[in-house]
Amino acid sequence: MEYPFSVIAVDVGGTKIACAAVRYESAGEPPVVEGKRSVATCAQEGGEAVLERIVGIVADVRASLADQAHLVGIGVGTAGRVDARDGSIAYANEIMPGWTGRPVAERLKAAFGLPVAVLGDVQSHALGEARWGAARGAQTCIVMAPGTGLGGGIIAGGRILRGAHGFAGEIGATPNTLHAGDGNLESVAAGSGIEARYEAATGTHLGGAEISARAYEGDPAAREAIENAGRALGIALAGWANMLDPEMAVVSGSVVKAGPIWRDALHAAYVEHAPGVLAELPVLDASLGDAAPLVGAAENLLDSLEG
Amino acid sequence: MEYPFSVIAVDVGGTKIACAAVRYESAGEPPVVEGKRSVATCAQEGGEAVLERIVGIVADVRASLADQAHLVGIGVGTAGRVDARDGSIAYANEIMPGWTGRPVAERLKAAFGLPVAVLGDVQSHALGEARWGAARGAQTCIVMAPGTGLGGGIIAGGRILRGAHGFAGEIGATPNTLHAGDGNLESVAAGSGIEARYEAATGTHLGGAEISARAYEGDPAAREAIENAGRALGIALAGWANMLDPEMAVVSGSVVKAGPIWRDALHAAYVEHAPGVLAELPVLDASLGDAAPLVGAAENLLDSLEG
Numbered sequence: 365m366e367y368p369f370s371v372i373a374v375d376v377g378g379t380k381i382a383c384a385a386v387r388y389e390s391a392g393e394p395p396v397v398e399g400k401r402s403v404a405t406c407a408q409e410g411g412e413a414v415l416e417r418i419v420g421i422v423a424d425v426r427a428s429l430a431d432q433a434h435l436v437g438i439g440v441g442t443a444g445r446v447d448a449r450d451g452s453i454a455y456a457n458e459i460m461p462g463w464t465g466r467p468v469a470e471r472l473k474a475a476f477g478l479p480v481a482v483l484g485d486v487q488s489h490a491l492g493e494a495r496w497g498a499a500r501g502a503q504t505c506i507v508m509a510p511g512t513g514l515g516g517g518i519i520a521g522g523r524i525l526r527g528a529h530g531f532a533g534e535i536g537a538t539p540n541t542l543h544a545g546d547g548n549l550e551s552v553a554a555g556s557g558i559e560a561r562y563e564a565a566t567g568t569h570l571g572g573a574e575i576s577a578r579a580y581e582g583d584p585a586a587r588e589a590i591e592n593a594g595r596a597l598g599i600a601l602a603g604w605a606n607m608l609d610p611e612m613a614v615v616s617g618s619v620v621k622a623g624p625i626w627r628d629a630l631h632a633a634y635v636e637h638a639p640g641v642l643a644e645l646p647v648l649d650a651s652l653g654d655a656a657p658l659v660g661a662a663e664n665l666l667d668s669l670e671g
Numbered sequence: 672m673e674y675p676f677s678v679i680a681v682d683v684g685g686t687k688i689a690c691a692a693v694r695y696e697s698a699g700e701p702p703v704v705e706g707k708r709s710v711a712t713c714a715q716e717g718g719e720a721v722l723e724r725i726v727g728i729v730a731d732v733r734a735s736l737a738d739q740a741h742l743v744g745i746g747v748g749t750a751g752r753v754d755a756r757d758g759s760i761a762y763a764n765e766i767m768p769g770w771t772g773r774p775v776a777e778r779l780k781a782a783f784g785l786p787v788a789v790l791g792d793v794q795s796h797a798l799g800e801a802r803w804g805a806a807r808g809a810q811t812c813i814v815m816a817p818g819t820g821l822g823g824g825i826i827a828g829g830r831i832l833r834g835a836h837g838f839a840g841e842i843g844a845t846p847n848t849l850h851a852g853d854g855n856l857e858s859v860a861a862g863s864g865i866e867a868r869y870e871a872a873t874g875t876h877l878g879g880a881e882i883s884a885r886a887y888e889g890d891p892a893a894r895e896a897i898e899n900a901g902r903a904l905g906i907a908l909a910g911w912a913n914m915l916d917p918e919m920a921v922v923s924g925s926v927v928k929a930g931p932i933w934r935d936a937l938h939a940a941y942v943e944h945a946p947g948v949l950a951e952l953p954v955l956d957a958s959l960g961d962a963a964p965l966v967g968a969a970e971n972l973l974d975s976l977e978g
Contacts, residue, residue: 607823
């Protein structure tokens with residue numbers, strides 16, 4: 365690829381669609397995210413409407429590019445399980461009704477006549493962090509994103525691991541190792557799990573930020589829900605570290621905001637369950653913020669051009 | 672690489688060292704294992720003596736080669752955790768006293784003046800099966816080897832995943848998901864775990880083959896120990912499948928001989944814990960037998976020459 369060049373990157377979430385140009389000036393220099401804009405996903409209008417909205421925002425960003433000659437393709441990171449073989453949506457849950465089956469790559473190729481590569485949103489996030497963020501240059505890395513749900517992404521050989529269908533990195537569906545037989549890891553380690561377990565203990569439904577605030581004020585049920593979330597993720601991370609021997613782990617997502625109560629529980633459980641040779645695993649905060657999935661979607665497009 | 676060519680491959684275990692030439696006649700044609708010989712490891716004589724024995728058997732196999740001109744290097748698969756950076760032994764347990772720290776790659780390079788690549792024994796096994804065995808051509812695959820212990824190997828992007836230190840694939844150290852907080856997966860899913868749990872239930876110590884025979888004769892404690900081993904591995908496999916989305920899993924090792932009682936328990940637990948989209952994961956028997964680690968060690972040498 366000859367510098368400079370740009371990739372149009374799209375980040376499709378349940379509430380908004382963000383789009384920007386990711387511009388690469390020269391080798392080794394971090395790409396710049398330019399002309400970012402976003403629109404509401406309006407997911408309830410159905411998959412076809414979402415697809416049209418994506419085409420619209422890509423057209424807008426393309427029209428705004430100062431240098432259209434060096435546009436090499438379109439990279440998409442999206443909610444749902446992406447079929448790695450054709451860039452369609454293999455499965456999306458009820459947050460995106462009708463998103464399952466949408467031929468995202470095919471539609472964008474037809475609309476713009478450019479190469480297109482589609483990845484999962486958390487996979488995009490992970491790849492962005494591994495290339496230019498907290499895990500810059502990592503060959504083996506695991507990214508854990510405990511937010512409302514619990515997603516993840518695995519970097520192996522410096523690339524995002526997609527697997528047979530494209531579904532690799534679904535760490536939330538891992539069995540719950542803290543309470544055997546009781547749901548999956550997401551049900552305890554994600555924000556929704558923290559809220560559900562706090563409600564089960566107290567009868568009160570609160571949002572994650574409020575539970576976190578109460579934990580620091582000394583509410584034992586709040587502290588327990590957050591510590592459990594950290595502990596469950598720490599035990600699971602010990603298992604993944606044995607599997608993958610990563611250079612580092614990266615954490616990202618709203619649960620990370622629960623701070624030291626969560627982080628200390630994660631760390632203690634990890635050290636307790638990991639073998640001594642892996643005890644020093646760095647667990648780093650993601651560093652690219654909202655740019656991560658855009659950068660990762662662009663990097664995935666570049667990887668796809670290399671073959 | 673120009674055909675034909677050969678790699679000398681070594682498989683270093685706790686009881687014996689096997690060595691052979693792995694000969695590649697032409698592209699796409701399975702390599703042939705030739706001139707195989709083996710010696711007792713005599714591990715109790717210490718790491719230095721084992722290293723000398725390896726040099727000796729490699730010299731013997733080299734001397735026996737009809738075509739010495741096309742020998743491209745030496746590939747080793749060995750017990751212990753191999754440091755991927757320098758091909759030394761980062762850690763070996765008491766089965767191989769003094770094996771920790773031995774500079775295997777360095778010594779063989781010095782002795783023979785050829786490229787050398789060193790991998791873990793189960794990693795070699797996994798790579799052999801992924802290239803020319805049950806998982807031939809797989810890009811993403813997990814190999815599980817429940818024998819006396821429980822080892823594993825992960826194929827990602829068609830290559831063996833080694834990780835930051837070289838320790839990837841240590842599936843036995845995964846937390847025990849069947850009995851939370853009670854040891855690691857090896858303690859229930861490996862042969863040693865089956866024996867220990869049978870002894871705990873009955874007060875009688877028996878070998879795995881005998882426990883297996885008793886399970887088929889209707890001994891409920893024997894059946895339970897074997898079913899538990901299969902169930903624990905099946906639950907763990909569901910987690911790994913969510914992580915890796917492999918094309919298939921391969922099983923190998925003495926526990927596999929426990930037959931349908933073990934396999935049915937593994938399958939039922941896997942299907943119960945895996946998401947529907949991954950329920951059809953093929954779980955295949957390894958097909959190369961004792962040749963797998965030799966072929967894998969040779970393949971790893973070839974990968975190392977490609978860089």
